[in-house]
Amino acid sequence: MATDIQHIARTVEAAAVMELLPARPRLLALGEPTHGEDTLLDLRNALFRQLVEEEGYRTITIESDCMAGLAVDDHIASAAGAPDEDEAMERGFSHGFGASAANRELVRWMREYNDGRPAPERLRFAGFDGPLEITAAASPRQALTALHGYLAARVDADLLPCTAQALDRLLGADARWTDPGAMWDPARSVGRSAGAAELRLLADDLAVLLDAQAPRLAAADPRDDWDRARLYARTATGLLRYHACMADPSPSRMTRLVALRDRMMADNLLALAERGPVLVHAHNRHLQREKSTMRMGGRPLEWWSAGALVSARLGEEYAFLATALGTIRHQGVDTPPPDTVEGLLYALPEAECLLDARRLATALHERRPAPRVSPYHGYFPLDPAHLAENDAIVFVRDVPGTAAG
Template identity: 90%
Template sequence: MATDIEDIARTVDAATVMDLLPARPRMLALGEPTHGEDSLLDLRNALFRRLVEEEGYRTIAIESDCTAGLVVDDHIASAAGAPAEDEVMRRGFSHGFGASAANRELVRWMRAYNDGRPASERLRFAGFDGPLEITAAASPRQALTALHGTLTAWVGAEPLPCTAQTLDRLLGPDDRWTDPGAMWDPAESAGRSAEAAELRLLADDMAALLDAQAPHLATATPRDDWDRARLYARTATGLLRYHACMADPGPSRMARLVALRDRMMADNLLALAERGPVLVHAHNRHLQREKSTMRMGGRELEWWSAGALVSARLGGEYAFLATALGTIRHQGVDTPPPDTVEGLLYALPEAECLVGGRLLAAALQDGLPAPRVSPYHGYFPLDPAHLAENDAIVFVKDMPPPRRAG
């Protein structure tokens, strides 16, 4: 068995990735089994650079706030006049990802790559997560007011369903939306108040007005402005839907919340795919084709990931590379048992390797490996029953201790 795996293990680079795929996919997604490991992001950076240079990808999207990501996109597009790098890292990322040295290096490289290039050849950056954190969701104010202001400028005030003053009154103070207590206590959420219900109708009306004007606006406005207006519409309606679910006391509440989050991710990814080939990086659980699972709040949750939703729409134009790890000793994850997928890969001599998912599943057909059990809640091992649903698996043997951004 080990010999068979050694025969199909390859170097992790752009050429070998493309050799495993029938054609260049419109969306190529690289997952990670845990967050916070800059070594995995270093690998991502190196692979994505080669895919940009050799395969013509022009958008890099990561699991971060989609509206905050606009700050990064503006920064890498201009050699002058953009916010300072420290401010970009602070405002342009969610989930604490702006503190990552590897994410800072990615931003620097994208900005340097764009310097002096015509607009048609420049790289674009995008966050594709909603403005959501594990403990809270953002106020819909930014998305709603930006959508309202854009529509007012483009079609005038008369067709709009309300004034800006009405939006401000219904939104109220932002802390009523961002209260962390609402994640665990539905009664603390403003998501099903009378004002929130009215805002959902208004957001839907404004999104419908934007769609109704598409034949004119899509050609009469700059493409970036049109894309941002659509992003604001998706974010406003998605956030209000999410807040309404936060206020639901029913037993399926948490499962619905994680599903709604991935639905927002999928909608953002599909919009990015409309403008050309996209490289994506996020947790494996958000990109895999099989149903995702997670234990939260004492319940086992199941939902379809953003990757599964996008794959259902794009078919063969979506490709997914899962990443698996051997050890994360600073998190208590030691050498994997030899009868697990990770243990079999750990026996290979390479520090990093790439293995086709279907090839690996075929090599292991004589007996399904045991599922690995992680002592660290933040690390999710591979599911040996779904290896063939990964276009490839990137295996990294050992994680070094974390480093600080600089």
């Protein structure tokens, strides 16, 4: 069977990727089936360098806190007062991704590339996840006060819905918002308190004011300042919506939370697409076009991913490369069964290869590959039923035991 698909396997290179796509995408998404493996990040880094040097890409965004990522962007731009490399790695990533040697190498290369180049040619870094961890959500303070401060410096005071002091009073101690117990016990969340409800209204008023003043502010400010103000507005309103959902005791609570997270991701990706073109890197489950599924707290969850939401808006200007892999032996993921998609790809001689997903689905149609079952909760195999909904498959044969961090 390997010989039947050998002819569609190609080297993982930027030029080969572009040849597979029907149009030049504004968002080129590269997924990974598991987090924390620098082998997959090294492949991402190599592809991004080629996209920069051969295809004119200038921005990469990863599944990390969008507010924290500003520190990395400042560092690679050598902005005044920007954090040094160690601080950028510590402050600029969420989910522990700052501990990755491959992420550090990416940041170092981007800063070196930018050295001496004019602003329009410099590379940009962004996180596109919300300020969220699996067990907690951030306080809306940073985004909300930054949005208020931006507007207070630029519009008449009587247009503002509140003062900075009023915001501070309503926000209270940040620990109220970040209590990890609130993820599993809605009664511990402050998201539906009277103060939180008032903050949601104020955040909405501030976001509307920002939009209403867009013609003047966008023309008067550097593009980066304007883009950051819009990021503050998206993040403040998104976080307050997320906290309100955390306080919801209904059975749909967890489904709504994971959907809200991907909605925040999608909004950030659509904003970044205005810069275009952008390389996006995240888990396959956040980038795929079909519905995402998982079990959490003993319940099955289904929701539309950020990729599905963005694809519905951008059409062919969104492209998704799903990464599949053969083994992660240090996590108990051994040679894949030969009747799975991963097993059939494992029979190919290449350590890494790129395949047209639709041609692969056609080639495997009569074989009807079985779904692979993962013994490791952190790894999600391909779903053979949705193979053709990807634009391409990047296959990595073996992931050696060098987990990031």
